[in-house]
Structure formats: C-alpha cells, structure tokens
Amino acid sequence: MIFGNSAWDLPVGNIKGIPESIPSDLLVGLLDQATTPLGRLVVALAAVHALPGKEIQTLRTTGLDLARGTLEVRCGLLRPTLYLEELTHQLAADWTTYRRRRWPASSNPHLLVSQRSAVGPDHPAVSIGTLSGALLRGLKLSGLRQDRILNEAAESADPLKLMRLFGITEQTAMRYVTAAHPERTAKLPR
Numbered sequence: 001m002i003f004g005n006s007a008w009d010l011p012v013g014n015i016k017g018i019p020e021s022i023p024s025d026l027l028v029g030l031l032d033q034a035t036t037p038l039g040r041l042v043v044a045l046a047a048v049h050a051l052p053g054k055e056i057q058t059l060r061t062t063g064l065d066l067a068r069g070t071l072e073v074r075c076g077l078l079r080p081t082l083y084l085e086e087l088t089h090q091l092a093a094d095w096t097t098y099r100r101r102r103w104p105a106s107s108n109p110h111l112l113v114s115q116r117s118a119v120g121p122d123h124p125a126v127s128i129g130t131l132s133g134a135l136l137r138g139l140k141l142s143g144l145r146q147d148r149i150l151n152e153a154a155e156s157a158d159p160l161k162l163m164r165l166f167g168i169t170e171q172t173a174m175r176y177v178t179a180a181h182p183e184r185t186a187k188l189p190r
Contacts, residue, residue: 019150019179027147030136037091037098038112039134044088046141050148050166051082053132053141057125059111066093075167153180 030047034040045051055073063072069089071082084092099106103118110117112126132141149166156162157180159173168176177184 019146019176021147021150030139033136034134036134037095038114038130041088041091041095041112042131042134042141043144044091046135046144047148048085048088049082050145050152052145053128056112056131056141057110057128060109061096061111062109064092064096064111066096080167149176150180153177157181157184 027047031040031043034043042056045056046053051073055075058074059071060074063074065071066089069084071084071092073080073082095112099113099118103113106113106118108118108120108123110123110125112131114126114130117124117126117130128141135141135144149162149168152165153162153173153176157177159170159177162168162173162176163170
C-alpha cells in the first residue's frame with residue numbers, strides 16, 4: 001500500500017462543539033476502580049474540581065497546604081487557590097504519605113510524580129500519559145472535566161458561576177449553559 005489514511009482511527013468529535021456528558025455507567029465507581037493513590041487523586045482533581053490535565057501536571061508540592069485544605073493551581077501567570085473538600089483533602093494526604101514513603105529522597109518540586117520523574121535529575125513533571133493511565137480505558141481527563149462543568153451548568157445555569165468556579169471564558173460558559181439548557185437559550189441571539 002502506497003497511500004493510507006493515517007487518521008483513520010482518530011475519534012471524531014462533536015462537530016458543533018456542544019459538550020457531551022459521560023454515560024453514568026462509566027462514572028459509577030470510578031474512584032474505587034483507581035488502583036493507586038496517584039490514580040485516585042487524579043480522578044478527584046479531574047472529575048470533582050475539573051482541572052485540565054496540564055494544570056494537574058504542573059501542581060507543586062509547595063502549593064498543597066493540608067493544614068488549610070488548599071491547593072494552589074498554576075494557570076499561566078495566575079495562581080488560583082482550590083479549596084479542597086473532605087474527599088480530595090484525604091486523597092491528597094494519602095498521596096503525599098505514599099510519595100514520601102516510596103521516594104523519600106525525591107527533590108522533584110511537582111506534587112505528582114512517577115517512578116521515572118521522582119528521581120529525574122532535571123525534575124520533570126509527570127507525563128500526561130501517566131495521568132491518563134490512571135483512568136479507565138475509554139475515559140480521558142478532558143472528558144471528566146467537561147462532564148463536571150456540564151453537570152454544574154445543568155444545576156445552576158449561571159455562566160458567571162461557571163466562569164468563577166472553573167476559570168473558563170464567557171463563550172465557553174455559554175456553550176455549557178446552552179448544552180445543559182437548550183430550551184432556555186434557544187431564543188437568545190447568536
């Protein structure tokens with residue numbers, strides 16, 4: 001074969017860009033199915049707090065304050081503070097205990113590390129592949145984030161709340177509100 005379609009197995013997204021939720025049968029027990037402390041924390045950060053994979057990847061150990069229950073997130077030049085609810089707080093505590101026990105001499109400043117990145121001399125961030133590997137097959141970090149934002153849009157239908165809560169733009173917030181409540185937004189000008 002001389003010519004082949006190299007993109008034949010790539011998934012085709014939603015053409016209109018309308019966010020879609022993940023079927024609930026895939027979400028049931030997602031946290032219980034994560035087998036490692038890293039996996040459970042990644043699931044909580046993506047599915048509960050809707051952090052994008054790049055932001056999860058760049059979290060720093062100095063940004064986690066378990067005494068106050070906060071986590072500083074790096075978004076470019078911004079440093080928003082994430083207030084950890086009880087579940088994520090416990091998962092973060094479990095992860096830091098596991099990390100200290102497994103790699104006591106690691107000087108990597110990133111909160112999440114793998115076997116390779118924990119001892120890397122140039123202190124690399126954990127790879128997106130490692131973070132995605134913590135999820136069930138067929139799920140993606142971006143899909144969990146999208147599902148969480150869509151769930152919040154269905155509950156509140158307030159684009160300003162979505163913007164403040166998830167750090168998204170007004171256009172993105174309106175897309176989620178439109179997807180969650182098409183009957184309310186059908187008469188709005190485009």
